[in-house]
Amino acid sequence: MTKSYGENLLARIWIVIGAVSVRVKIMGIVIIGTLMLSVTLALQMRASVTRLMNQQLESRGISITRDLAARATDEILVNDFYDLRQLLVETQANNPDVIYAFVLDPNGNILAHTFGEGFPVGLASANWVEPTQHHHTLLFDSGQGLVWDIAVPIFNGRVGTARIGLSEAAIAKNIFILTSQVLLTTIFVLVIGLIAAAFLVYLVSRPITELVAATRAVAQGDFTPRVRRWADDEIGELADAFNAMTSELARSDEIRREREVLRRQLLEGVIAAQEDERRRISRELHDSTAQNLTSLMVGLKNMDTICDNAQVRVQAQDLRAITGQVLEDVHNIAFQLRPTVLDDLGLPAAIERLVHEWQKRCQISVDSVVHLGGKRLPENVETALYRIIQEALTNVSRHAHARSVSVLVERRTNEVVAVVEDNGKGLDPADLAVDRLGVAGMRERAELLSGKMTIESAPGSGTSLFIQIPIPYTEGENA
Ligand SMILES: Nc1ncnc2c1ncn2[C@@H]1O[C@H](COP(=O)(O)OP(=O)(O)OP(=O)(O)O)[C@@H](O)[C@H]1O
Ligand SMILES: [Mg+2]
Known part of the structure; x- marks a missing residue:
């Protein structure tokens, strides 16, 4: 209308x-x-x-x-x-x-x-x-x-x-004369009125100005400001209500911070326990199960050599082939759980292995550059970066339909930076729904180490993940 x-x-x-x-x-x-x-x-x-x-x-x-x-x-x-x-x-x-x-x-x-x-x-x-x-x-x-x-x-x-x-x-x-007198009286009344209005404005605006400044501070996350109760009127009540609100906000913020600290501690504990458990199972598989399977294979080979019964020998060969497959599966599972190379040789070797295995499995070309200098990164940073890159590559193979991927890990003065870039179909922000854990987990891992992860993507033009994690400055270690 x-x-x-x-x-x-x-x-x-x-x-x-x-x-x-x-x-x-x-x-x-x-x-x-x-x-x-x-x-x-x-x-x-x-x-x-x-x-x-x-x-x-x-x-x-x-x-x-x-x-x-x-x-x-x-x-x-x-x-x-x-x-x-x-x-x-x-x-x-x-x-x-x-x-x-x-x-x-x-x-x-x-x-x-x-x-x-x-x-x-x-x-x-x-x-x-x-x-x-x-x-x-x-x-x-x-x-x-x-x-x-x-x-x-x-x-x-x-x-x-x-x-x-x-x-x-x-x-x-x-x-x-009469009109002039009325006009003079008007000017006089006007001047008095303006003085009274200026005083009124001062009375009203003084607490309001203070309230505005305090509200701005609250909006910035500072809950400490308290405003004065200038008078016993509605504005005074507003000041009281504001002060009560900021006290309540400060209390809630304190509780929220404490909960956040607890959550982080819990999360760090869960992640550490998960990594420990993976490491233990991986070692067990590698050192015990794989060794036993290898012994089994050697036994089957001996059987094949010394047994004269042709039927038994054929069965021994079949069993050897199956055992070989199981051994490879055990290796793969152990590697995916936690590659021993990550603990033993560090992040560059582990990423090289990861990229190599992934390329072989997914048939997508990967260009990887890892530049970390001579000294190893803190263990939690290595684990976080390894897991983030692992999930990023899994996402590329599952969702991106990319032809190539590049992985860059570089140590800078006070931080280590990782970039995983693919030329796939790109990422729609709507896909990052709350029920998805991969991207959220990557971000969480970076933030737990005071770092951050950003995603740059547009439909049809690939996806780039940027991860920055601060590390203590060590002289001579920046490449
Ligand atoms: N490299 C990528 N290219 C295109 N889309 C992607 C890429 N990475 C993630 N996505 C999209 O973002 C969504 C969220 O990814 P995320 O890793 O969080 O979940 P998911 O892989 O679907 O499941 P999971 O929780 O098992 O990891 C994916 O479902 C996918 O649609
Ligand atoms: Mg995922």
């Missing part, structure tokens, strides 16, 4: 908000919140106060004009225009926001006014009040601000009309 534009916009806003730090978020909320509150308040207040002041200005203007109309009646009736003008001037002087005042006769002719030089054209006819009306108000822009023009009929219009103009300038000035 495609998302609407609104949903996309929301998702984008959420991404942007999510990307900024908590500090920016809190500061942003304070700034936006304060500004929105004060701008809304300022606008609302401005509108209300303007409306109220305008109403007051208009009603004050009406009462001034009505008072003027009442007081002007006598002067107009006696045609005393001097006093009439004086009355207008006085009215203007008593009310600073009255910017002009004038009186018209019933025909609209100006009887007196407060304009020094010249009466503005069109002003007289701009606002007209019916004799029956109480007053009439006109709001117009004079070019220097809004003006309320109020007309009131004098003596029901029979004597004329009184007009005054009230300027809104004073109101505008007051509103400007």
Whole structure:
């Protein structure tokens, strides 16, 4: 389902908000919140106060004009225009926001006014009040601000009309002052708000920063860091929970390490016992069984030579052939269990024998280079390398369908390196399932000696096994 534009916009806003730090978020909320509150308040207040002041200005203007109309009646009736003008001037002087005042006769002719030089054209006819009306108000822009023009009929219009103009300038000035005060208060509140927010951010982020650093350390496997409980609030509880978790993790890690040590010791014991047992059986087969079989063969040969009975001689020959086969099988079994050459002559000779036998049996060409210098490797390293190479070659014969294999064993400064490379079908990592023991066993043997084994392979391009096992540095032994 495609998302609407609104949903996309929301998702984008959420991404942007999510990307900024908590500090920016809190500061942003304070700034936006304060500004929105004060701008809304300022606008609302401005509108209300303007409306109220305008109403007051208009009603004050009406009462001034009505008072003027009442007081002007006598002067107009006696045609005393001097006093009439004086009355207008006085009215203007008593009310600073009255910017002009004038009186018209019933025909609209100006009887007196407060304009020094010249009466503005069109002003007289701009606002007209019916004799029956109480007053009439006109709001117009004079070019220097809004003006309320109020007309009131004098003596029901029979004597004329009184007009005054009230300027809104004073109101505008007051509103400007009010708005400025609101804005100043806003800035003040904003500064206080930001200081409070910065303090809040500091209070919140300080333990969080510490928690992040401690969590990173835990992720690296270091369970020692503990965080301070800064306050008795939710973050304090989080710190307690974190500390409890790291203590538990440290305890579990300790148990895991102890178990790992035990497992390794057990494994080393099992492998050593297995090798000892193999060595013992192999020796037994080689030294006893094979010797006895050889004696048997010699006896059968003697029988064949000294016996005159042709039937017995044929049987003796058959038995000799069978005994010879059994002898070879015993040799093979003894060799596979543990070649005596490994104990007696060392790894290079044992690998040479192993490769030779394997090549003969599997009909796959092997190119082997063993470069270990004069001195023998530690016995457990020799055994591990021999077993790893033995399993690697078994795997090649069982799975790889390779035409050739190369085996390299080389001693370097602080390690011995073995590489077994075939040009077979390659290895799929999915084949290294948990129920398979060969590869896992090879890796285990290398790791027990603090070494490692890596496999490089791609379908169709063969498989390479790299084994590295550290050995103590011995001067003059690196070839
Ligand atoms: N040289 C190789 N070329 C191709 N595939 C290989 C090679 N070596 C191992 N494999 C694949 O990796 C799998 C795992 O090998 P591993 O030696 O662990 O088990 P396995 O030989 O099948 O059984 P075992 O536990 O008896 O050794 C094999 O089943 C095989 O599919
Ligand atoms: Mg295998």
